[in-house]
Amino acid sequence: MAAKRLNQKDRYRCLTRDLGWEPSYQTREDIFPYERFEGIKITDWDKWEDPFRLTMDAYWKYQAEKEKKLYAIFDAFSQNNGHTNISDARYVNALKLFLSGVTPLEYQAYQGFARVGRHFGGTGARVACQMQAIDELRHVQTQIHAMSHYNKHFNGLHDFAHMHDRVWFLSVPKSFFEDARTAGPFEFLTAISFSFEYVLTNLLFVPFMSGAAYNGDMATVTFGFSAQSDEARHMTLGLEVIKFLLEQHEDNVPIIQRWIDKWFWRGYRLLTLVGMMMDYMLPNKVMSWAEAWEVYFEQAGGALFKDLERYGIRPPKYVEQANIGKEHISHQAWSIFYQYSQATNFHTWMPTDEELDWLSAKYPDSFDKIYRPRFEHWRALQEKGERFYNPTLPMLCQICQIPLSFTEPDDPNTLSHRSAEYEGERYHFCSDGCCDIFQYEPVKYVQAWLPVHQILQGNCGGADVESVVRDYYNIHSGQDNFEYQDSPEHRRWQQWHPNGKGAAHAPMADHAPQDTDTPRKAG
Amino acid sequence: MNSLVYIAFQDNDNARYIVEAIAQDNPHAEIQHQPAMIRVQAPGRLEIHRATVEEKLGRAWDVQEMLIDVITLGGNVEEEDDSFVLHWN
Numbered sequence: 001m002a003a004k005r006l007n008q009k010d011r012y013r014c015l016t017r018d019l020g021w022e023p024s025y026q027t028r029e030d031i032f033p034y035e036r037f038e039g040i041k042i043t044d045w046d047k048w049e050d051p052f053r054l055t056m057d058a059y060w061k062y063q064a065e066k067e068k069k070l071y072a073i074f075d076a077f078s079q080n081n082g083h084t085n086i087s088d089a090r091y092v093n094a095l096k097l098f099l100s101g102v103t104p105l106e107y108q109a110y111q112g113f114a115r116v117g118r119h120f121g122g123t124g125a126r127v128a129c130q131m132q133a134i135d136e137l138r139h140v141q142t143q144i145h146a147m148s149h150y151n152k153h154f155n156g157l158h159d160f161a162h163m164h165d166r167v168w169f170l171s172v173p174k175s176f177f178e179d180a181r182t183a184g185p186f187e188f189l190t191a192i193s194f195s196f197e198y199v200l201t202n203l204l205f206v207p208f209m210s211g212a213a214y215n216g217d218m219a220t221v222t223f224g225f226s227a228q229s230d231e232a233r234h235m236t237l238g239l240e241v242i243k244f245l246l247e248q249h250e251d252n253v254p255i256i257q258r259w260i261d262k263w264f265w266r267g268y269r270l271l272t273l274v275g276m277m278m279d280y281m282l283p284n285k286v287m288s289w290a291e292a293w294e295v296y297f298e299q300a301g302g303a304l305f306k307d308l309e310r311y312g313i314r315p316p317k318y319v320e321q322a323n324i325g326k327e328h329i330s331h332q333a334w335s336i337f338y339q340y341s342q343a344t345n346f347h348t349w350m351p352t353d354e355e356l357d358w359l360s361a362k363y364p365d366s367f368d369k370i371y372r373p374r375f376e377h378w379r380a381l382q383e384k385g386e387r388f389y390n391p392t393l394p395m396l397c398q399i400c401q402i403p404l405s406f407t408e409p410d411d412p413n414t415l416s417h418r419s420a421e422y423e424g425e426r427y428h429f430c431s432d433g434c435c436d437i438f439q440y441e442p443v444k445y446v447q448a449w450l451p452v453h454q455i456l457q458g459n460c461g462g463a464d465v466e467s468v469v470r471d472y473y474n475i476h477s478g479q480d481n482f483e484y485q486d487s488p489e490h491r492r493w494q495q496w497h498p499n500g501k502g503a504a505h506a507p508m509a510d511h512a513p514q515d516t517d518t519p520r521k522a523g
Numbered sequence: 524m525n526s527l528v529y530i531a532f533q534d535n536d537n538a539r540y541i542v543e544a545i546a547q548d549n550p551h552a553e554i555q556h557q558p559a560m561i562r563v564q565a566p567g568r569l570e571i572h573r574a575t576v577e578e579k580l581g582r583a584w585d586v587q588e589m590l591i592d593v594i595t596l597g598g599n600v601e602e603e604d605d606s607f608v609l610h611w612n
Contacts, residue, residue: 007604008602008604039536051599051600052587052590052600054587058587062590069591144566205595206531206594206595210558210559210560211595214558214559221559225559227590228595229590229593230593231595232595232596233588233590235595235596236596236600239600299527300527300529302526303526303527303528304597306526306611307599307611307612310612
């Protein structure tokens with residue numbers, strides 16, 4: 001007679017909790033040395049609930065199925081020259097930013113979860129972190145595979161890991177994750193599982209990936225949604241972690257609140273890049289950044305923080321500034337990248353007439369008043385053959401590392417700039433949120449590797465920006481960078497589509513860098 | 524007003540039946556079709572029942588299979604052998 005099948009709860013207990021044991025010849029304190037220094041008090045690890053109760057055997061089975069589906073689509077995409085069917089070659093620039101800015105974060109997430117999984121005393125927590133570490137490694141691999149097809153036909157994708165470690169704007173995502181990974185294990189989980197995965201990554205993976213589908217990029221939407229299917233589990237873990245820590249001891253509440261305040265603001269600043277991708281880099285648009293913020297932060301986050309109220313948790317500090325910022329940050333970020341395109345591995349451009357009208361409609365309170373005149377001015381310069389590039393180096397925020405170009409929450413015409421002194425040196429910040437983070441842990445943040453400082457100190461080779469970009473960043477000048485209009489990539493796209501596909505641009509640059517049309521192989 | 528819980532699926536052949544089952548069991552749910560995805564939201568609570576999904580799919584279905592097609596969700600999760608529930612307290 002066949003043995004009775006265990007139900008899910010029993011299966012989970014046997015295949016997860018029962019993997020733990022009580023140590024006999026070492027103390028728990030010696031085995032898990034990082035469990036106490038952050039001040040978090042755990043009284044009973046057995047209270048840890050994993051709502052998905054996923055066991056390792058089921059995990060492998062479902063992950064294998066996801067992979068099979070995904071790689072079948074990658075094959076179909078490349079066999080059918082899917083890259084020629086996207087809406088417009090401008091779209092690929094969002095992928096360049098993704099590959100060099102986001103994919104290495106997946107790798108950092110893998111490293112982070114593998115480490116904290118080792119350092120928790122509870123078996124349930126260890127298994128959940130182990131699965132997530134494997135998930136994150138899968139995301140790195142699938143993203144590299146998906147994008148390797150684009151690398152055969154487009155510029156700027158050839159050396160993403162090298163660029164992630166060096167290029168000025170990539171220090172924004174890089175430093176974010178390094179900040180989390182150099183914190184203690186409980187802060188790491190609050191930062192990544194809760195604040196980032198639960199509260200904010202929807203904004204990256206849901207509307208942006210839906211946008212990839214809308215722009216004909218079957219490969220990206222598929223890896224995006226495949227990754228996101230793991231994310232549903234990660235998000236649930238994030239919420240359970242917070243509830244677990246808050247229920248364990250009341251002394252945990254103020255510690256968690258401070259981490260939520262800090263990591264909400266860090267994540268919000270990081271997502272500025274995603275806002276810009278959605279509003280400016282998707283030729284066919286699904287929703288604006290402001291709309292995505294309303295659905296996935298204001299609405300979903302509102303429900304979440306209402307639920308956490310009973311633990312004594314309030315919404316993150318400065319949330320009202322972030323809600324005001326939704327009208328501005330994507331336009332301010334695009335302005336930064338447009339003027340520093342000489343130093344990026346992707347192209348920028350001014351929006352077409354139709355796109356300007358879309359932005360006006362989506363941002364009625366800010367776009368026509370502030371940003372449209374600026375963009376029309378830049379378009380006029382471009383038409384005269386004087387496409388604007390900023391020859392100076394920007395001043396960076398010591399915390400988020402974004403150039404100081406955000407405005408005051410109550411005055412969109414005034415630059416937001418804070419500063420603080422520490423041991424005789426003055427440090428600069430983009431906002432109250434970033435300044436607060438510094439002041440709580442100055443010893444950590446005085447060590448920040450700020451790309452502009454490093455260039456000026458001579459640590460990035462080269463006596464000028466051009467040689468830093470070429471030799472230190474490995475960006476091929478004239479191919480990977482500068483204006484999109486009349487770039488080698490733009491001309492190649494026109495050869496593929498002699499009857500026109502993609503945007504008809506108003507402004508034409510007459511001095512865009514001229515270079516070979518041959519696509520470059522990975523170096 | 525109750526806070527919204529939500530779940531989004533890839534728009535594929537499996538998920539279409541799951542969404543049909545959700546719609547039947549949760550008359551208060553709102554279903555939104557977006558490029559490549561289907562989002563279901565409801566005030567307070569959403570329930571997915573294995574029996575209804577199996578009826579729609581015409582085959583045996585494990586609740587954990589759903590993870591293959593889910594893109595995101597919001598709310599406290601309660602997963603059992605026969606159901607998957609999202610709710611806010």
